[in-house]
Amino acid sequence: MIRYKKLGYVELTVTDLDRSTDFYRNVVGLEPAGDGPDGERRFRCSEDPYAVALHKADQPGFKRGGWMVEDERQFETLHRRLKDAGVAFEQLGAAECKARGLGRATRTVELNTGATLEFYLPPDGAKPQPFEPTIAKIQRLGHVVWTTPHYDKAIAFFRDVLNFAASDSIGDGITFFRAFPNPYHHGIGVGRGQRNQFHHLNFMVTEIDDVGRGLARFKVRNVPIVFGPGRHPASTSVFLYFLDPDGLTLEYSYGMEEFPEVDARAPRRLEPVPLNIDSWGSSRDPRMTAVGEIVPYKIAGAA
Missing domain, CATH: 3.10.180.10 (2,3-Dihydroxybiphenyl 1,2-Dioxygenase, domain 1)
Incomplete structure:
Protein backbone atom coordinates (compact mmCIF):
# COMPACT_ATOMS: atom_id res chain seq x y z
CA MET A 1 0.00 0.00 0.00
CA PRO A 122 11.98 16.63 0.00
CA PRO A 123 15.69 16.76 0.80
CA ASP A 124 16.80 15.54 4.22
CA GLY A 125 16.68 18.36 6.73
CA ALA A 126 14.53 20.61 4.54
CA LYS A 127 12.71 23.16 6.67
CA PRO A 128 9.37 24.80 5.90
CA GLN A 129 9.71 28.31 4.51
CA PRO A 130 7.22 30.85 5.90
CA PHE A 131 4.61 31.88 3.35
CA GLU A 132 2.72 35.16 3.67
CA PRO A 133 -0.47 35.35 1.58
CA THR A 134 -1.02 38.55 -0.38
CA ILE A 135 -4.17 39.24 -2.39
CA ALA A 136 -5.64 35.80 -1.66
CA LYS A 137 -5.30 33.66 1.45
CA ILE A 138 -4.36 30.50 -0.40
CA GLN A 139 -4.16 27.54 1.94
CA ARG A 140 -2.65 24.96 -0.37
CA LEU A 141 -2.46 23.50 -3.83
CA GLY A 142 -5.71 21.59 -4.01
CA HIS A 143 -6.09 19.22 -6.94
CA VAL A 144 -5.51 18.61 -10.63
CA VAL A 145 -8.00 17.07 -13.07
CA TRP A 146 -7.53 15.49 -16.50
CA THR A 147 -9.94 13.99 -19.02
CA THR A 148 -9.39 10.93 -21.20
CA PRO A 149 -11.34 8.64 -23.54
CA HIS A 150 -9.69 5.76 -21.63
CA TYR A 151 -11.62 6.64 -18.51
CA ASP A 152 -12.24 3.18 -17.07
CA LYS A 153 -8.61 2.08 -17.50
CA ALA A 154 -7.32 5.32 -15.96
CA ILE A 155 -9.64 4.89 -12.96
CA ALA A 156 -8.35 1.36 -12.44
CA PHE A 157 -4.72 2.48 -12.64
CA PHE A 158 -5.01 5.25 -10.08
CA ARG A 159 -7.04 3.03 -7.76
CA ASP A 160 -5.41 -0.37 -8.10
CA VAL A 161 -1.78 0.49 -8.91
CA LEU A 162 -1.17 3.86 -7.27
CA ASN A 163 -3.53 3.35 -4.29
CA PHE A 164 -5.45 6.59 -4.70
CA ALA A 165 -8.72 6.22 -2.81
CA ALA A 166 -11.96 6.98 -4.64
CA SER A 167 -14.20 9.43 -2.79
CA ASP A 168 -17.08 9.91 -5.24
CA SER A 169 -18.01 9.75 -8.90
CA ILE A 170 -20.63 11.59 -10.90
CA GLY A 171 -22.27 9.10 -13.20
CA ASP A 172 -19.69 7.55 -15.51
CA GLY A 173 -18.22 10.96 -16.27
CA ILE A 174 -15.74 11.81 -13.50
CA THR A 175 -14.19 10.19 -10.45
CA PHE A 176 -12.55 12.02 -7.56
CA PHE A 177 -9.61 10.49 -5.70
CA ARG A 178 -7.75 11.39 -2.53
CA ALA A 179 -4.05 10.64 -2.08
CA PHE A 180 -4.50 8.14 0.74
CA PRO A 181 -4.27 8.75 3.68
CA ASN A 182 -4.48 12.50 2.96
CA PRO A 183 -7.95 13.36 4.27
CA TYR A 184 -9.15 15.84 1.65
CA HIS A 185 -11.96 14.67 -0.63
CA HIS A 186 -9.84 14.80 -3.75
CA GLY A 187 -6.33 15.60 -4.86
CA ILE A 188 -6.96 14.39 -8.41
CA GLY A 189 -9.93 13.95 -10.66
CA VAL A 190 -10.23 11.85 -13.81
CA GLY A 191 -12.99 12.70 -16.24
CA ARG A 192 -14.28 11.09 -19.42
CA GLY A 193 -13.44 13.11 -22.52
CA GLN A 194 -12.99 12.81 -26.26
CA ARG A 195 -9.21 13.18 -25.95
CA ASN A 196 -6.50 13.33 -23.33
CA GLN A 197 -6.59 16.84 -21.90
CA PHE A 198 -5.70 18.94 -18.88
CA HIS A 199 -9.00 19.99 -17.27
CA HIS A 200 -8.12 22.35 -14.42
CA LEU A 201 -5.86 23.17 -11.47
CA ASN A 202 -7.30 24.08 -8.07
CA PHE A 203 -6.14 26.33 -5.25
CA MET A 204 -7.81 26.00 -1.84
CA VAL A 205 -8.39 29.30 -0.02
CA THR A 206 -8.83 29.77 3.72
CA GLU A 207 -11.88 32.04 3.71
CA ILE A 208 -15.05 32.17 1.67
CA ASP A 209 -14.34 35.89 1.36
CA ASP A 210 -11.38 34.99 -0.85
CA VAL A 211 -13.82 33.59 -3.38
CA GLY A 212 -15.83 36.81 -3.29
CA ARG A 213 -12.77 39.05 -3.46
CA GLY A 214 -11.45 36.96 -6.32
CA LEU A 215 -14.70 37.43 -8.21
CA ALA A 216 -14.41 41.21 -7.83
CA ARG A 217 -10.69 41.23 -8.72
CA PHE A 218 -11.22 39.14 -11.83
CA LYS A 219 -13.94 41.46 -13.07
CA VAL A 220 -11.67 44.49 -12.62
CA ARG A 221 -8.86 42.74 -14.51
CA ASN A 222 -11.20 41.38 -17.22
CA VAL A 223 -10.35 37.80 -16.30
CA PRO A 224 -12.87 35.38 -17.82
CA ILE A 225 -15.03 33.75 -15.13
CA VAL A 226 -16.25 30.48 -16.61
CA PHE A 227 -18.18 28.75 -13.79
CA GLY A 228 -19.53 29.89 -10.46
CA PRO A 229 -19.50 30.97 -7.85
CA GLY A 230 -21.26 27.78 -6.80
CA ARG A 231 -21.02 24.71 -4.58
CA HIS A 232 -19.99 21.19 -5.55
CA PRO A 233 -22.23 18.73 -3.68
CA ALA A 234 -19.68 15.89 -3.86
CA SER A 235 -16.90 17.68 -1.96
CA THR A 236 -19.11 20.46 -0.43
CA SER A 237 -16.59 23.02 -1.76
CA VAL A 238 -17.61 26.54 -2.77
CA PHE A 239 -15.94 27.18 -6.13
CA LEU A 240 -15.02 29.78 -8.70
CA TYR A 241 -13.44 28.83 -12.04
CA PHE A 242 -11.52 31.32 -14.17
CA LEU A 243 -9.06 31.39 -17.08
CA ASP A 244 -5.40 32.30 -17.14
CA PRO A 245 -4.03 34.38 -20.06
CA ASP A 246 -3.62 31.27 -22.24
CA GLY A 247 -7.11 30.01 -21.49
CA LEU A 248 -6.07 27.32 -18.99
CA THR A 249 -8.78 26.73 -16.40
CA LEU A 250 -7.98 27.48 -12.76
CA GLU A 251 -10.17 27.21 -9.69
CA TYR A 252 -10.43 28.80 -6.26
CA SER A 253 -12.37 26.74 -3.76
CA TYR A 254 -13.25 27.02 -0.10
CA GLY A 255 -13.97 24.09 2.19
CA MET A 256 -13.87 20.37 1.46
CA GLU A 257 -15.03 17.15 3.05
CA GLU A 258 -12.29 15.39 5.03
CA PHE A 259 -12.07 11.61 5.46
CA PRO A 260 -10.67 9.66 8.40
CA GLU A 261 -7.95 7.15 7.57
CA VAL A 262 -9.92 4.32 9.20
CA ASP A 263 -13.61 3.55 8.65
CA ALA A 264 -14.08 6.19 5.95
CA ARG A 265 -17.44 6.22 4.22
CA ALA A 266 -17.77 4.33 0.96
CA PRO A 267 -17.48 6.25 -2.32
CA ARG A 268 -20.78 7.43 -3.75
CA ARG A 269 -22.06 7.48 -7.30
CA LEU A 270 -23.99 10.71 -7.81
CA GLU A 271 -26.41 11.00 -10.67
CA PRO A 272 -25.07 13.07 -13.59
CA VAL A 273 -27.55 15.94 -13.28
CA PRO A 274 -26.67 19.67 -13.20
CA LEU A 275 -27.48 20.12 -9.49
CA ASN A 276 -24.93 17.42 -8.63
CA ILE A 277 -22.29 19.57 -10.34
CA ASP A 278 -23.42 22.84 -8.75
CA SER A 279 -26.16 22.91 -6.14
CA TRP A 280 -26.48 26.68 -6.64
CA GLY A 281 -27.41 26.22 -10.28
CA SER A 282 -24.80 28.27 -12.15
CA SER A 283 -23.93 27.50 -15.76
CA ARG A 284 -20.59 26.73 -17.36
CA ASP A 285 -19.08 29.01 -19.97
CA PRO A 286 -18.09 26.92 -23.03
CA ARG A 287 -14.54 28.31 -22.77
CA MET A 288 -14.05 26.32 -19.56
CA THR A 289 -11.48 23.53 -20.09
CA ALA A 290 -11.34 24.23 -23.83
CA VAL A 291 -7.56 24.73 -23.63
CA GLY A 292 -5.03 22.39 -22.08
CA GLU A 293 -2.67 19.96 -23.80
CA ILE A 294 -0.94 17.18 -21.90
CA VAL A 295 2.76 17.42 -22.70
CA PRO A 296 4.07 14.03 -23.86
CA TYR A 297 7.06 12.44 -22.14
CA LYS A 298 8.77 9.13 -22.86
CA ILE A 299 10.38 7.15 -20.06
CA ALA A 300 13.82 5.93 -21.07
CA GLY A 301 13.56 2.32 -22.23
CA ALA A 302 9.76 2.32 -22.38
CA ALA A 303 8.14 0.48 -25.27
Missing part, protein backbone atom coordinates in the same frame (compact mmCIF):
# COMPACT_ATOMS: atom_id res chain seq x y z
CA ILE A 2 1.48 3.34 -1.08
CA ARG A 3 0.96 6.15 1.42
CA TYR A 4 1.01 9.80 0.38
CA LYS A 5 1.22 13.14 2.11
CA LYS A 6 -0.12 15.50 -0.57
CA LEU A 7 -0.08 16.93 -4.05
CA GLY A 8 3.14 18.93 -3.87
CA TYR A 9 3.51 20.67 -7.22
CA VAL A 10 2.06 21.04 -10.70
CA GLU A 11 4.05 22.29 -13.68
CA LEU A 12 2.25 23.94 -16.57
CA THR A 13 3.25 25.22 -19.99
CA VAL A 14 2.39 28.78 -21.06
CA THR A 15 3.11 30.79 -24.19
CA ASP A 16 4.33 34.04 -22.57
CA LEU A 17 6.29 33.73 -19.33
CA ASP A 18 6.24 37.43 -18.45
CA ARG A 19 2.50 37.78 -19.00
CA SER A 20 1.78 34.62 -17.01
CA THR A 21 4.17 35.63 -14.21
CA ASP A 22 2.21 38.84 -13.72
CA PHE A 23 -1.07 36.93 -13.74
CA TYR A 24 -0.13 34.16 -11.31
CA ARG A 25 1.45 36.69 -8.95
CA ASN A 26 -0.91 39.65 -9.09
CA VAL A 27 -4.22 38.01 -9.99
CA VAL A 28 -4.02 34.48 -8.55
CA GLY A 29 -1.91 35.52 -5.55
CA LEU A 30 1.11 33.20 -5.75
CA GLU A 31 4.55 34.21 -4.50
CA PRO A 32 7.44 34.10 -7.02
CA ALA A 33 10.06 31.55 -5.98
CA GLY A 34 12.76 32.07 -8.58
CA ASP A 35 13.61 30.27 -11.78
CA GLY A 36 14.08 26.54 -12.14
CA PRO A 37 16.92 24.71 -13.92
CA ASP A 38 15.21 24.89 -17.33
CA GLY A 39 14.26 28.55 -17.01
CA GLU A 40 10.79 27.81 -15.68
CA ARG A 41 9.21 30.34 -13.31
CA ARG A 42 8.36 28.89 -9.92
CA PHE A 43 5.72 30.07 -7.44
CA ARG A 44 4.77 29.28 -3.86
CA CYS A 45 1.40 29.13 -2.11
CA SER A 46 2.46 27.31 1.05
CA GLU A 47 5.56 26.55 3.12
CA ASP A 48 6.96 24.33 0.33
CA PRO A 49 9.76 25.61 -1.95
CA TYR A 50 7.32 25.81 -4.87
CA ALA A 51 3.86 24.60 -5.82
CA VAL A 52 3.51 25.79 -9.42
CA ALA A 53 6.10 26.05 -12.18
CA LEU A 54 5.48 27.67 -15.56
CA HIS A 55 7.46 26.53 -18.61
CA LYS A 56 7.60 28.41 -21.90
CA ALA A 57 6.07 26.40 -24.75
CA ASP A 58 4.12 26.84 -27.96
CA GLN A 59 1.02 25.15 -26.50
CA PRO A 60 -0.39 25.75 -23.01
CA GLY A 61 -1.10 22.72 -20.86
CA PHE A 62 0.05 20.24 -18.22
CA LYS A 63 3.71 19.20 -18.09
CA ARG A 64 3.88 17.13 -14.88
CA GLY A 65 2.73 16.88 -11.30
CA GLY A 66 4.39 15.68 -8.11
CA TRP A 67 2.97 13.83 -5.11
CA MET A 68 4.90 13.73 -1.86
CA VAL A 69 5.04 10.23 -0.38
CA GLU A 70 5.07 9.52 3.34
CA ASP A 71 8.61 8.13 3.66
CA GLU A 72 11.41 6.23 1.91
CA ARG A 73 9.61 2.90 2.25
CA GLN A 74 6.95 4.01 -0.20
CA PHE A 75 9.33 3.91 -3.14
CA GLU A 76 9.82 0.15 -2.83
CA THR A 77 6.08 -0.41 -2.92
CA LEU A 78 5.60 2.09 -5.76
CA HIS A 79 8.30 0.47 -7.89
CA ARG A 80 6.96 -3.03 -7.28
CA ARG A 81 3.42 -2.02 -8.21
CA LEU A 82 4.55 -0.28 -11.39
CA LYS A 83 6.66 -3.30 -12.40
CA ASP A 84 3.77 -5.68 -11.72
CA ALA A 85 1.51 -3.50 -13.89
CA GLY A 86 4.10 -3.42 -16.69
CA VAL A 87 4.47 0.37 -16.44
CA ALA A 88 7.90 1.90 -17.06
CA PHE A 89 9.38 4.35 -14.59
CA GLU A 90 12.65 6.11 -13.91
CA GLN A 91 14.35 7.40 -10.81
CA LEU A 92 15.52 10.98 -11.11
CA GLY A 93 19.27 11.50 -10.86
CA ALA A 94 20.91 13.37 -8.02
CA ALA A 95 21.69 16.40 -10.19
CA GLU A 96 18.09 16.87 -11.33
CA CYS A 97 16.77 16.33 -7.81
CA LYS A 98 19.17 18.93 -6.41
CA ALA A 99 18.37 21.47 -9.13
CA ARG A 100 14.63 21.07 -8.52
CA GLY A 101 14.77 21.00 -4.72
CA LEU A 102 13.86 17.33 -4.36
CA GLY A 103 15.48 14.72 -2.15
CA ARG A 104 14.43 11.64 -4.10
CA ALA A 105 11.92 11.15 -6.90
CA THR A 106 10.47 8.59 -9.30
CA ARG A 107 8.80 9.53 -12.58
CA THR A 108 6.29 7.59 -14.64
CA VAL A 109 3.68 8.29 -17.30
CA GLU A 110 0.07 7.30 -16.71
CA LEU A 111 -0.54 5.63 -20.05
CA ASN A 112 -4.28 6.29 -20.28
CA THR A 113 -4.27 10.06 -19.70
CA GLY A 114 -0.68 10.56 -20.90
CA ALA A 115 0.04 12.59 -17.74
CA THR A 116 3.60 12.62 -16.38
CA LEU A 117 3.53 11.83 -12.66
CA GLU A 118 6.32 12.19 -10.12
CA PHE A 119 6.51 10.82 -6.59
CA TYR A 120 9.02 12.43 -4.31
CA LEU A 121 10.44 13.27 -0.91
Whole structure:
Protein backbone atom coordinates (compact mmCIF):
# COMPACT_ATOMS: atom_id res chain seq x y z
CA MET A 1 0.00 0.00 0.00
CA ILE A 2 1.48 3.34 -1.08
CA ARG A 3 0.96 6.15 1.42
CA TYR A 4 1.01 9.80 0.38
CA LYS A 5 1.22 13.14 2.11
CA LYS A 6 -0.12 15.50 -0.57
CA LEU A 7 -0.08 16.93 -4.05
CA GLY A 8 3.14 18.93 -3.87
CA TYR A 9 3.51 20.67 -7.22
CA VAL A 10 2.06 21.04 -10.70
CA GLU A 11 4.05 22.29 -13.68
CA LEU A 12 2.25 23.94 -16.57
CA THR A 13 3.25 25.22 -19.99
CA VAL A 14 2.39 28.78 -21.06
CA THR A 15 3.11 30.79 -24.19
CA ASP A 16 4.33 34.04 -22.57
CA LEU A 17 6.29 33.73 -19.33
CA ASP A 18 6.24 37.43 -18.45
CA ARG A 19 2.50 37.78 -19.00
CA SER A 20 1.78 34.62 -17.01
CA THR A 21 4.17 35.63 -14.21
CA ASP A 22 2.21 38.84 -13.72
CA PHE A 23 -1.07 36.93 -13.74
CA TYR A 24 -0.13 34.16 -11.31
CA ARG A 25 1.45 36.69 -8.95
CA ASN A 26 -0.91 39.65 -9.09
CA VAL A 27 -4.22 38.01 -9.99
CA VAL A 28 -4.02 34.48 -8.55
CA GLY A 29 -1.91 35.52 -5.55
CA LEU A 30 1.11 33.20 -5.75
CA GLU A 31 4.55 34.21 -4.50
CA PRO A 32 7.44 34.10 -7.02
CA ALA A 33 10.06 31.55 -5.98
CA GLY A 34 12.76 32.07 -8.58
CA ASP A 35 13.61 30.27 -11.78
CA GLY A 36 14.08 26.54 -12.14
CA PRO A 37 16.92 24.71 -13.92
CA ASP A 38 15.21 24.89 -17.33
CA GLY A 39 14.26 28.55 -17.01
CA GLU A 40 10.79 27.81 -15.68
CA ARG A 41 9.21 30.34 -13.31
CA ARG A 42 8.36 28.89 -9.92
CA PHE A 43 5.72 30.07 -7.44
CA ARG A 44 4.77 29.28 -3.86
CA CYS A 45 1.40 29.13 -2.11
CA SER A 46 2.46 27.31 1.05
CA GLU A 47 5.56 26.55 3.12
CA ASP A 48 6.96 24.33 0.33
CA PRO A 49 9.76 25.61 -1.95
CA TYR A 50 7.32 25.81 -4.87
CA ALA A 51 3.86 24.60 -5.82
CA VAL A 52 3.51 25.79 -9.42
CA ALA A 53 6.10 26.05 -12.18
CA LEU A 54 5.48 27.67 -15.56
CA HIS A 55 7.46 26.53 -18.61
CA LYS A 56 7.60 28.41 -21.90
CA ALA A 57 6.07 26.40 -24.75
CA ASP A 58 4.12 26.84 -27.96
CA GLN A 59 1.02 25.15 -26.50
CA PRO A 60 -0.39 25.75 -23.01
CA GLY A 61 -1.10 22.72 -20.86
CA PHE A 62 0.05 20.24 -18.22
CA LYS A 63 3.71 19.20 -18.09
CA ARG A 64 3.88 17.13 -14.88
CA GLY A 65 2.73 16.88 -11.30
CA GLY A 66 4.39 15.68 -8.11
CA TRP A 67 2.97 13.83 -5.11
CA MET A 68 4.90 13.73 -1.86
CA VAL A 69 5.04 10.23 -0.38
CA GLU A 70 5.07 9.52 3.34
CA ASP A 71 8.61 8.13 3.66
CA GLU A 72 11.41 6.23 1.91
CA ARG A 73 9.61 2.90 2.25
CA GLN A 74 6.95 4.01 -0.20
CA PHE A 75 9.33 3.91 -3.14
CA GLU A 76 9.82 0.15 -2.83
CA THR A 77 6.08 -0.41 -2.92
CA LEU A 78 5.60 2.09 -5.76
CA HIS A 79 8.30 0.47 -7.89
CA ARG A 80 6.96 -3.03 -7.28
CA ARG A 81 3.42 -2.02 -8.21
CA LEU A 82 4.55 -0.28 -11.39
CA LYS A 83 6.66 -3.30 -12.40
CA ASP A 84 3.77 -5.68 -11.72
CA ALA A 85 1.51 -3.50 -13.89
CA GLY A 86 4.10 -3.42 -16.69
CA VAL A 87 4.47 0.37 -16.44
CA ALA A 88 7.90 1.90 -17.06
CA PHE A 89 9.38 4.35 -14.59
CA GLU A 90 12.65 6.11 -13.91
CA GLN A 91 14.35 7.40 -10.81
CA LEU A 92 15.52 10.98 -11.11
CA GLY A 93 19.27 11.50 -10.86
CA ALA A 94 20.91 13.37 -8.02
CA ALA A 95 21.69 16.40 -10.19
CA GLU A 96 18.09 16.87 -11.33
CA CYS A 97 16.77 16.33 -7.81
CA LYS A 98 19.17 18.93 -6.41
CA ALA A 99 18.37 21.47 -9.13
CA ARG A 100 14.63 21.07 -8.52
CA GLY A 101 14.77 21.00 -4.72
CA LEU A 102 13.86 17.33 -4.36
CA GLY A 103 15.48 14.72 -2.15
CA ARG A 104 14.43 11.64 -4.10
CA ALA A 105 11.92 11.15 -6.90
CA THR A 106 10.47 8.59 -9.30
CA ARG A 107 8.80 9.53 -12.58
CA THR A 108 6.29 7.59 -14.64
CA VAL A 109 3.68 8.29 -17.30
CA GLU A 110 0.07 7.30 -16.71
CA LEU A 111 -0.54 5.63 -20.05
CA ASN A 112 -4.28 6.29 -20.28
CA THR A 113 -4.27 10.06 -19.70
CA GLY A 114 -0.68 10.56 -20.90
CA ALA A 115 0.04 12.59 -17.74
CA THR A 116 3.60 12.62 -16.38
CA LEU A 117 3.53 11.83 -12.66
CA GLU A 118 6.32 12.19 -10.12
CA PHE A 119 6.51 10.82 -6.59
CA TYR A 120 9.02 12.43 -4.31
CA LEU A 121 10.44 13.27 -0.91
CA PRO A 122 11.98 16.63 0.00
CA PRO A 123 15.69 16.76 0.80
CA ASP A 124 16.80 15.54 4.22
CA GLY A 125 16.68 18.36 6.73
CA ALA A 126 14.53 20.61 4.54
CA LYS A 127 12.71 23.16 6.67
CA PRO A 128 9.37 24.80 5.90
CA GLN A 129 9.71 28.31 4.51
CA PRO A 130 7.22 30.85 5.90
CA PHE A 131 4.61 31.88 3.35
CA GLU A 132 2.72 35.16 3.67
CA PRO A 133 -0.47 35.35 1.58
CA THR A 134 -1.02 38.55 -0.38
CA ILE A 135 -4.17 39.24 -2.39
CA ALA A 136 -5.64 35.80 -1.66
CA LYS A 137 -5.30 33.66 1.45
CA ILE A 138 -4.36 30.50 -0.40
CA GLN A 139 -4.16 27.54 1.94
CA ARG A 140 -2.65 24.96 -0.37
CA LEU A 141 -2.46 23.50 -3.83
CA GLY A 142 -5.71 21.59 -4.01
CA HIS A 143 -6.09 19.22 -6.94
CA VAL A 144 -5.51 18.61 -10.63
CA VAL A 145 -8.00 17.07 -13.07
CA TRP A 146 -7.53 15.49 -16.50
CA THR A 147 -9.94 13.99 -19.02
CA THR A 148 -9.39 10.93 -21.20
CA PRO A 149 -11.34 8.64 -23.54
CA HIS A 150 -9.69 5.76 -21.63
CA TYR A 151 -11.62 6.64 -18.51
CA ASP A 152 -12.24 3.18 -17.07
CA LYS A 153 -8.61 2.08 -17.50
CA ALA A 154 -7.32 5.32 -15.96
CA ILE A 155 -9.64 4.89 -12.96
CA ALA A 156 -8.35 1.36 -12.44
CA PHE A 157 -4.72 2.48 -12.64
CA PHE A 158 -5.01 5.25 -10.08
CA ARG A 159 -7.04 3.03 -7.76
CA ASP A 160 -5.41 -0.37 -8.10
CA VAL A 161 -1.78 0.49 -8.91
CA LEU A 162 -1.17 3.86 -7.27
CA ASN A 163 -3.53 3.35 -4.29
CA PHE A 164 -5.45 6.59 -4.70
CA ALA A 165 -8.72 6.22 -2.81
CA ALA A 166 -11.96 6.98 -4.64
CA SER A 167 -14.20 9.43 -2.79
CA ASP A 168 -17.08 9.91 -5.24
CA SER A 169 -18.01 9.75 -8.90
CA ILE A 170 -20.63 11.59 -10.90
CA GLY A 171 -22.27 9.10 -13.20
CA ASP A 172 -19.69 7.55 -15.51
CA GLY A 173 -18.22 10.96 -16.27
CA ILE A 174 -15.74 11.81 -13.50
CA THR A 175 -14.19 10.19 -10.45
CA PHE A 176 -12.55 12.02 -7.56
CA PHE A 177 -9.61 10.49 -5.70
CA ARG A 178 -7.75 11.39 -2.53
CA ALA A 179 -4.05 10.64 -2.08
CA PHE A 180 -4.50 8.14 0.74
CA PRO A 181 -4.27 8.75 3.68
CA ASN A 182 -4.48 12.50 2.96
CA PRO A 183 -7.95 13.36 4.27
CA TYR A 184 -9.15 15.84 1.65
CA HIS A 185 -11.96 14.67 -0.63
CA HIS A 186 -9.84 14.80 -3.75
CA GLY A 187 -6.33 15.60 -4.86
CA ILE A 188 -6.96 14.39 -8.41
CA GLY A 189 -9.93 13.95 -10.66
CA VAL A 190 -10.23 11.85 -13.81
CA GLY A 191 -12.99 12.70 -16.24
CA ARG A 192 -14.28 11.09 -19.42
CA GLY A 193 -13.44 13.11 -22.52
CA GLN A 194 -12.99 12.81 -26.26
CA ARG A 195 -9.21 13.18 -25.95
CA ASN A 196 -6.50 13.33 -23.33
CA GLN A 197 -6.59 16.84 -21.90
CA PHE A 198 -5.70 18.94 -18.88
CA HIS A 199 -9.00 19.99 -17.27
CA HIS A 200 -8.12 22.35 -14.42
CA LEU A 201 -5.86 23.17 -11.47
CA ASN A 202 -7.30 24.08 -8.07
CA PHE A 203 -6.14 26.33 -5.25
CA MET A 204 -7.81 26.00 -1.84
CA VAL A 205 -8.39 29.30 -0.02
CA THR A 206 -8.83 29.77 3.72
CA GLU A 207 -11.88 32.04 3.71
CA ILE A 208 -15.05 32.17 1.67
CA ASP A 209 -14.34 35.89 1.36
CA ASP A 210 -11.38 34.99 -0.85
CA VAL A 211 -13.82 33.59 -3.38
CA GLY A 212 -15.83 36.81 -3.29
CA ARG A 213 -12.77 39.05 -3.46
CA GLY A 214 -11.45 36.96 -6.32
CA LEU A 215 -14.70 37.43 -8.21
CA ALA A 216 -14.41 41.21 -7.83
CA ARG A 217 -10.69 41.23 -8.72
CA PHE A 218 -11.22 39.14 -11.83
CA LYS A 219 -13.94 41.46 -13.07
CA VAL A 220 -11.67 44.49 -12.62
CA ARG A 221 -8.86 42.74 -14.51
CA ASN A 222 -11.20 41.38 -17.22
CA VAL A 223 -10.35 37.80 -16.30
CA PRO A 224 -12.87 35.38 -17.82
CA ILE A 225 -15.03 33.75 -15.13
CA VAL A 226 -16.25 30.48 -16.61
CA PHE A 227 -18.18 28.75 -13.79
CA GLY A 228 -19.53 29.89 -10.46
CA PRO A 229 -19.50 30.97 -7.85
CA GLY A 230 -21.26 27.78 -6.80
CA ARG A 231 -21.02 24.71 -4.58
CA HIS A 232 -19.99 21.19 -5.55
CA PRO A 233 -22.23 18.73 -3.68
CA ALA A 234 -19.68 15.89 -3.86
CA SER A 235 -16.90 17.68 -1.96
CA THR A 236 -19.11 20.46 -0.43
CA SER A 237 -16.59 23.02 -1.76
CA VAL A 238 -17.61 26.54 -2.77
CA PHE A 239 -15.94 27.18 -6.13
CA LEU A 240 -15.02 29.78 -8.70
CA TYR A 241 -13.44 28.83 -12.04
CA PHE A 242 -11.52 31.32 -14.17
CA LEU A 243 -9.06 31.39 -17.08
CA ASP A 244 -5.40 32.30 -17.14
CA PRO A 245 -4.03 34.38 -20.06
CA ASP A 246 -3.62 31.27 -22.24
CA GLY A 247 -7.11 30.01 -21.49
CA LEU A 248 -6.07 27.32 -18.99
CA THR A 249 -8.78 26.73 -16.40
CA LEU A 250 -7.98 27.48 -12.76
CA GLU A 251 -10.17 27.21 -9.69
CA TYR A 252 -10.43 28.80 -6.26
CA SER A 253 -12.37 26.74 -3.76
CA TYR A 254 -13.25 27.02 -0.10
CA GLY A 255 -13.97 24.09 2.19
CA MET A 256 -13.87 20.37 1.46
CA GLU A 257 -15.03 17.15 3.05
CA GLU A 258 -12.29 15.39 5.03
CA PHE A 259 -12.07 11.61 5.46
CA PRO A 260 -10.67 9.66 8.40
CA GLU A 261 -7.95 7.15 7.57
CA VAL A 262 -9.92 4.32 9.20
CA ASP A 263 -13.61 3.55 8.65
CA ALA A 264 -14.08 6.19 5.95
CA ARG A 265 -17.44 6.22 4.22
CA ALA A 266 -17.77 4.33 0.96
CA PRO A 267 -17.48 6.25 -2.32
CA ARG A 268 -20.78 7.43 -3.75
CA ARG A 269 -22.06 7.48 -7.30
CA LEU A 270 -23.99 10.71 -7.81
CA GLU A 271 -26.41 11.00 -10.67
CA PRO A 272 -25.07 13.07 -13.59
CA VAL A 273 -27.55 15.94 -13.28
CA PRO A 274 -26.67 19.67 -13.20
CA LEU A 275 -27.48 20.12 -9.49
CA ASN A 276 -24.93 17.42 -8.63
CA ILE A 277 -22.29 19.57 -10.34
CA ASP A 278 -23.42 22.84 -8.75
CA SER A 279 -26.16 22.91 -6.14
CA TRP A 280 -26.48 26.68 -6.64
CA GLY A 281 -27.41 26.22 -10.28
CA SER A 282 -24.80 28.27 -12.15
CA SER A 283 -23.93 27.50 -15.76
CA ARG A 284 -20.59 26.73 -17.36
CA ASP A 285 -19.08 29.01 -19.97
CA PRO A 286 -18.09 26.92 -23.03
CA ARG A 287 -14.54 28.31 -22.77
CA MET A 288 -14.05 26.32 -19.56
CA THR A 289 -11.48 23.53 -20.09
CA ALA A 290 -11.34 24.23 -23.83
CA VAL A 291 -7.56 24.73 -23.63
CA GLY A 292 -5.03 22.39 -22.08
CA GLU A 293 -2.67 19.96 -23.80
CA ILE A 294 -0.94 17.18 -21.90
CA VAL A 295 2.76 17.42 -22.70
CA PRO A 296 4.07 14.03 -23.86
CA TYR A 297 7.06 12.44 -22.14
CA LYS A 298 8.77 9.13 -22.86
CA ILE A 299 10.38 7.15 -20.06
CA ALA A 300 13.82 5.93 -21.07
CA GLY A 301 13.56 2.32 -22.23
CA ALA A 302 9.76 2.32 -22.38
CA ALA A 303 8.14 0.48 -25.27
